[in-house]
Amino acid sequence: MVNFMEKATTFSHLVSLVLILQLLNPFLGLSSSSLGSNGQPEIPTKFLDFAQRQELVDWIVGIRRKIHEKPELGYEEFETSKLIREELDKMGIPYKYPVAVTGVVGFVGTGKPPFVAIRADMDALAMQEMVEWEHKSKNPGKMHACGHDAHVSMLLGAAKILKEHINELKGTVVLVFQPAEEGGGGAKVMIDEGALEKVDAIFGLHVAPSIPIGVVASRPGPFLAGSGMFEAVISGKGGHAALPQHSIDPILAASSVIVSLQHLVSREADPLDSQVVTVAKFQGGGAFNVIPDSVTIGGTFRAFSKESLIQIKQRIEEVIKGQAAVQRCSATVEFLEKEKPFFPPTINNKDLHEHFKSVAGDMLGNHKVIDMQPLMGAEDFSFYQEVIPGYFFMLGMQNKTRPELKFVHSPYFEINEDALPYGAALHASLAASYLLKAEPKVPLQGKLHEENLHDEL
Numbered sequence: 001m002v003n004f005m006e007k008a009t010t011f012s013h014l015v016s017l018v019l020i021l022q023l024l025n026p027f028l029g030l031s032s033s034s035l036g037s038n039g040q041p042e043i044p045t046k047f048l049d050f051a052q053r054q055e056l057v058d059w060i061v062g063i064r065r066k067i068h069e070k071p072e073l074g075y076e077e078f079e080t081s082k083l084i085r086e087e088l089d090k091m092g093i094p095y096k097y098p099v100a101v102t103g104v105v106g107f108v109g110t111g112k113p114p115f116v117a118i119r120a121d122m123d124a125l126a127m128q129e130m131v132e133w134e135h136k137s138k139n140p141g142k143m144h145a146c147g148h149d150a151h152v153s154m155l156l157g158a159a160k161i162l163k164e165h166i167n168e169l170k171g172t173v174v175l176v177f178q179p180a181e182e183g184g185g186g187a188k189v190m191i192d193e194g195a196l197e198k199v200d201a202i203f204g205l206h207v208a209p210s211i212p213i214g215v216v217a218s219r220p221g222p223f224l225a226g227s228g229m230f231e232a233v234i235s236g237k238g239g240h241a242a243l244p245q246h247s248i249d250p251i252l253a254a255s256s257v258i259v260s261l262q263h264l265v266s267r268e269a270d271p272l273d274s275q276v277v278t279v280a281k282f283q284g285g286g287a288f289n290v291i292p293d294s295v296t297i298g299g300t301f302r303a304f305s306k307e308s309l310i311q312i313k314q315r316i317e318e319v320i321k322g323q324a325a326v327q328r329c330s331a332t333v334e335f336l337e338k339e340k341p342f343f344p345p346t347i348n349n350k351d352l353h354e355h356f357k358s359v360a361g362d363m364l365g366n367h368k369v370i371d372m373q374p375l376m377g378a379e380d381f382s383f384y385q386e387v388i389p390g391y392f393f394m395l396g397m398q399n400k401t402r403p404e405l406k407f408v409h410s411p412y413f414e415i416n417e418d419a420l421p422y423g424a425a426l427h428a429s430l431a432a433s434y435l436l437k438a439e440p441k442v443p444l445q446g447k448l449h450e451e452n453l454h455d456e457l
């Protein structure tokens with residue numbers, strides 16, 4: 001996920017939310033019993049007990065460390081994918097492979113509808129790990145600094161829990177191991193290659209360093225922003241820095257461009273429709289006394305609706321070209337959609353939010369299930385949510401008695417492995433409980449689920 005914790009809810013924020021939620025609880029009807037007779041409160045606690053057995057904990061942690069040692073970039077997750085398939089083989093879980101180059105799609109349950117998916121991303125980041133520990137990355141310049149090693153191990157943990165309780169599954173759980181979340185849009189390719197076939201709903205999670213362990217956080221509706229990237233080359237005419245009249249200065253033009261781009265959010269966007277434009281790259285010139293021929297700038301833009309993203313994209317291009325022209329420069333603008341596809345906003349289905357609150361509340365206690373503010377970070381989980389109802393949430397890792405964890409994408413990023421059993425149990429419980437609730441009262445072959453969902457959940 002792309003820098004999603006930059007504006008993360010702080011601990012104190014969470015504490016006050018907890019208090020408010022606790023106070024409001026009787027009025028909001030947040031208790032799990034409000035979700036009807038179909039709910040099976042024993043599943044979440046049973047699965048968490050199972051996940052916290054020492055044997056399973058050691059196994060999940062072992063897998064996570066193995067993956068951590070061998071990080072692989074998007075669409076190159078060959079060893080990670082092989083490890084996943086070996087573990088699924090050992091468990092006797094059938095799967096499809098390859099899906100989207102390295103992706104794996106496993107199936108646990110009856111093999112019949114309803115189908116519900118749980119998802120993990122497999123790719124690492126192109127950065128050097130700086131944490132000195134026994135299982136430090138052995139691939140120079142590559143690191144699991146976004147927790148995808150933990151995500152994979154938790155999904156395998158969920159597979160183990162589900163397989164062990166297969167007789168209780170009233171349908172099929174689809175295990176989605178996808179490549180290339182970090183900008184490569186792996187989710188989109190997974191969908192194109194059929195990963196969501198027959199699937200009614202999908203759940204995903206992300207580890208969160210600044211949320212307490214044993215706490216989960218999310219919200220219904222818009223949760224994470226949609227995002228796009230842009231890159232522009234602003235060209236003038238280079239020359240001697242002492243004689244500006246003989247040059248056309250692209251540095252000054254690029255500077256005007258950047259200032260004008262900042263007016264898009266401050267003057268053109270609805271203040272109640274959160275948006276971001278950041279220029280994070282500025283390259284040009286190499287000497288103190290030479291005006292360069294051109295400058296390259298690049299950045300990202302974020303918004304919570306497709307309409308806002310389209311609008312801001314169009315204006316970025318107009319402003320760069322127009323403002324460059326004011327300074328007698330020319331500009332080309334690219335949006336790099338091939339390598340870095342636009343991520344849609346992550347919009348959580350409201351019925352699945354109720355399901356999540358009920359299941360996670362039964363497992364962790366209702367006061368450990370927190371509604372949080374939306375974040376301007378982006379997640380390619382949103383591609384799944386464009387096709388079927390989906391739900392994405394944050395899994396707390398912070399333990400106040402230990403040193404503070406660094407944010408994702410830091411070379412000092414670490415996982416609190418105590419969080420892994422929670423993630424595995426939540427994945428498994430969300431899926432198994434969903435199947436119980438989604439089980440059609442009157443089986444209707446082929447009747448799909450938009451309506452069922454609303455009826456049942």
Ligand SMILES: *[C@@H]1O[C@H](CO)[C@@H](O)[C@H](O)[C@H]1NC(C)=O
Nearest residue numbers: 213214399400401402418419
């Ligand atoms: C937090 O860390 C301490 C010290 O390592 C440990 O004893 C405790 O169990 C941890 N708490 C949780 C909830 O994992």
